Amino acid sequence: MKAWVPRLRPPSLAALRPYLLFILLWPVAGLVIAGASWFFLVRNLIEDRQAAERQALDTTAGIVQVQAEQTRHSLALVDQLLMTIRLQWQIDGGALRLDRFRKIADPAGMPLNISIFGPNATLRLTNARGIWSREELNKVDELPFFAVQRLRAADDMYIGMPMPAAGSPARTVRFSRKLVNQDGEFSGVAVVSFDPENLVAEYDRAQLGSRGFLAAVGSDGAPRAMKWDGSSDRIGALPANLLLAMQSPRGSAIVPGREFADGVTRYVSWKALDGFPLVVVAAADQPHALALYRERESASRQTARDASVALLVFVLAGMTLSGRLALQRHRLTVAHDAYRKATEASTEGFFITAPVYGDGGRIIDFVTVDCNEQGAALAQLTRDELIGKRLSTLAGKLPVEPAAALLTQAMSTGSAEGDLEALAEGPVKHVRVKARRSGDVLAVTLRDVTLERAHMLNLERKNFEDALTGLPNRAWVGKCLPDIVSRAHARGSRLAVLFIDLDGFKAVNDTYGHAAGDELLQIVARRLKVAVRPGDRVARLGGDEFIVILENLHDNGEAAQVAARVVQAFHGGVAIAAGTATVGASVGISSCPGDAHDVDTLLRHADIAMYEVKTHGKNGYQFFDPAFYGAIRQRQQRERELQAAIDENQFVLHYQVRVCATTQRVVSLEALVRWNHPTAGLLYPDEFIPLAEETGMIVALGERVVDCVCAQIAAWSDDGCAPVPVSINVSSRQFNERDIHALFTRALARHGIPPDRVEVELTESTMIRDPERTSSHLHAMHALGIRLLVDDFGTGYSSLSMLQQLDFDMLKVDKSFTRRLGTDCQGEVLFAAIITMAHALGMKVVAEGVERPEQVEVLRRLHCDELQGYYIATPLDAKDVQAEIRRRRAAIV
Known part of the structure; x- marks a missing residue:
């Protein structure tokens, strides 16, 4: 007898219709996926090619940037040599000896060929006669290096075309400058020549490819030097379209192969040299630049084809399985529909x-x-x-x-x-x-x-964590420190709080910017965690203030050991991306029980102890002592007095003359602020300026000084006094926190004085923090008509080239350099170098701190422009200034 097997009625087509859509979704989805995949593949390949081309252009631009700096530096050295030869020619009256220049070499280290031709085109001096052919010597006046210098009025260096050297297969490029006599008349030409190959450095074939090149091209479009595949023997003309594009100072372009004789497309970048009629050009060939891209493209297309076949198989299998699952799902759905409606619709x-x-x-x-x-x-x-x-x-x-x-x-x-x-x-x-x-x-x-x-825990963590350093923050201290203190009281144990403030952090921010300050704080946090004991808590209160919570102490000696390690952690400076930051740590220590029994007092006493370290040399640690309250009150009193002095204008201005080094004529005055303290008498800047800088009152004080100086200049003008410019010192904080252009514009308009009566002195550190902002403000000041001076030059971080770019008119060399004059030769050599370079950049030089007559003699011999110091004149009250000016004028007459 056969077993009974239930027979299920096949579902109707209407019942299976929802599943038919699902089955048909497989081929539709397959087509969509395949189409999208190929679309994104092609798009990505296009983007990859564009990225490879951008990378090639970036590579050539980077090579051009480096090569341009090297070539510009080499040309600057050659130009400086020519100018030195001309100066020595003038000094020696035409009796120049070339042997003093025999140690000077070209950029590749080879000796330079130096020649001097007289005004009648005759060879006067040379250290390499063999480089001139007889034919050239017979028609020197027709050669470009001589003819151009004789005819044109401009005084600049001429760069010739590469040409064969006499009696040699080697090529040479000639650089020339005109010679003038004491009256400024043309007296000949100085020529320096060397191998043009040295104008262009060797390059890595892996960067530009076997058909890439590196070249130095003149403003006339003719190459002065060109290297192909590491050799310099192929010099040819560049495409006309490229030469047209190179009229811009710098740029990059993809030059198609039809523009080149060899039919190779190249990625080209160029950069014109500042101050010289040369353009440095680097080109990478397309086959090399796109080699990796071609490999990836081939592999990607093959992978896509394989994936498309696999997707087709997968779609067919999915359709088959989906048909079977559709029948099972329909039967299961019918059986459990009621239950599913009640429960499965919910996410719970x-x-x-x-x-x-x-x-x-x-x-x-x-x-x-x-x-x-x-x-x-x-x-x-x-x-x-x-x-x-x-x-x-x-x-x-x-x-x-x-x-x-x-x-x-x-x-x-x-x-x-x-x-x-x-x-x-x-x-x-x-x-x-x-x-x-x-x-x-x-x-x-x-x-x-x-x-x-997780979200709640994350919010709690963010509320109690410092975002910059990852340390617990002030909110965490306020929440957890009371519990820690209560726990210590309950256990009868001792704890201490170390209040840490960084020494020199503000200088890092002012010099390198806030990004460098943030980087420094992150490093400080890591060093503090290393310096403390396991289990000690390190937190950041804000700014450059940190605390360390020490629990379960036996005595204060343990706290002192931790504090000593914290101080030691910052010896030797901190390396950051912008340089080495010199910082220290001032640490105040308060213990519980002993110094305090509650959180607020504990923190306040640690803060007071830290301030005591700050006022006695910094970079150390100190336990709290009730006697410290006196020092706090004294500082607070001095702050109140300084604020009152600014509000009540208790300041007076003295003026120190600046004279011409040659004639001793007064050319300018420097305004020097003094505090006429009601009880302490006349206070000098060292006694109140640091406090004003620290508290920020220097901004208001500086604005008052600007207004007072402009008022005094107007008063002198009303009295009919001879006009003499007055220089005003602007602090770093005032410059970086205020719009000084607007400040001076208002002051000049308010008192009705011309801008050329005012000069502004800035320290070097002022300009480092934000060069772009600094440049904008200084150009605006210069456009207004105010002359700009660099104060205390040589003690900061700037360079002469940066000062020239920032439109400075004058350098005031720090008195530490002046002090060495007349005592050692190195001091004189250093001062001479500063004067020479400043003059070459179009800036005058003032020697500060002139205190001895022998210093005056040395400075005159070095062609220093102006002098200032106590030997010249002591600072004078405003009412005595005009008398001093008249006295000096009478002495000159």
Whole structure:
């Protein structure tokens, strides 16, 4: 007898229609995926090619930048040599000896060929006669290096075309400058020549390719030097379109192969040399630049073809499986439709659980009667695995005891709610459980709150963590330090707080900028964590202030040891991206019990102890002492007095003359501020300017000084006094925090004085912080008509070239350089170098701190422009200035 097998009626087409769409979705999705993949592949290949071309242009631009600097430096040295020869020619009256220049070499280290031709084109001097052919010597006046210098009025260096050297297969480039006599008349030409190959450095073939080149091209479009594939024997004309594009000072371009004789497309960058009629050009050939791209393109296209075939197979298999699954899903859907509508639509887990009773009617366990898949997933099980299981058997997957307690409470009170921690590994870490009694069973819902808990913890962490350093912040200190102090009181243990303030941090910010300051604070945080003991807490209060909390101390000696390590951690400076920052740490220590019993007093006493270190040399540590309150009160009193002095204008201005080094005529005055203190008398800047800088009052003080100087200039003008410019010192903080252009514009307009009556002195460190902003402000000041001076030159971080770019008119050389004059030769050589370079850049030089007559003689011999110092004149009150000016004028007459 055959077994009875139930026969299921096939589903109708209408019932399967929703699944037909799913089945047909496979080929549609396959086409979309394939199309999108090929689209993105082609787009990415285009972007990769563009990136490769940009990289090639960036590479050539980088090479051009480096080569331009090297070539410009080489040409500057040659030009400086020619100018030195001309100067020596003038000094020696035409009796120049070339042997003093025999050690001078070209950029490649080879001796330079130097020649001098007289005004009638005759060879007067040379250290290499063999480089001139007889034919050239017979028609020197027709050669470009001579003819150009004789005819044109401009006084600059001429760069000739490469040509064969006499009696040699080598080529040479000639550089010339005109010679003039004492009356400024043309007296000949000085010529320096060397191999043009040395104008262009060797380059790495791996960067430009075998068909790349590096060249130096004249403003006339003719190459002066060119290197192909490491050799310099191929010199030819560049494409006309490229030469047209090179009319711009710098740039990059893709030059198609049809422009070149060899048909190779190249990626070209160029840069014109500042001050010289040369353009440096670098070109990378396309086959080399796109080699890696070509390999990636071929591999990517093959991979895409293989993936397309695999996708086709996958789509066919998916359609087959989907057809079978559609039938099963339809039957399962019909059987469980009601249950699914009630539970599966929710994102929460749903359970029906019943209590298991033991002896005496006491609940001893719970069993799962039913659940949805979401609920089973939250328990890290499947629905089939979970139904029928007792809660006690789920140990290791669920927190059994807390869950049983919550369910028991719900059976007793009708409902219960709470959060449980998941034990099984997986994305779910925390679930929120709600249980409600319905007859003899419980309806339980579970919701995943892992992300909510993580978000709350993250918010709490951010609230108590310093974003820059990752250390606990001031809010953490305010929340946790009271608990730490209370715990210490309860245990009868000792704790201490180290209050740390960085020495020199403001200078780093002013010199290198806030980005460097942030980098320094991050390094400081790491060093502090290394310096303290395991278990000690390091926190940042803000700015450059940190604290360290030391618990379980036996005595103050342990706190002193930690403080000493903190101070030692900053010896030798801190290396940051912008340079080496010289900082130290001033550490104040307050202990509990002993110095304080509450948090506010503990922190305040540590802060006071730290300030005591600041006022007595910095870079050390100090325990709190009640006597420190006196120093705090004294500083606060001086701050109040300084603020009152600014409000009441207790300041007076003295003026020190600046004279011409040659005639001793007064050419300018420097305004020097003094504080006429009501009780202490006349105070000099060293006694109040540092405090004004630290508190920020220097800004208001500086504005008052500008206004007073302009008022005094106007008063002198009204009295009919001879006009003499007055220079005003502007502090770094005032320059960086205020718009000084607007300040001076208002002051000049208010008092009705011309801009050329005012000069502005800035220190070198003022200009380093934000060069772009500095340049903008200084150009605006210069456009206004105010002359700009660099004060205390030689003590900061600037360079002469940067000062020239910033439109400075004059250098005031620091008195430390002047002091060495007449005492050692090196001091004189250094001063002479500063004067020579400043004059070459169009700036005058003032020697500060002139105090001895022999210094005056040396400075005159070195052609220093102006002098200032106590030997010249002491600072004078405004009423005595005009008398001093008249006295000096009378002495000159």
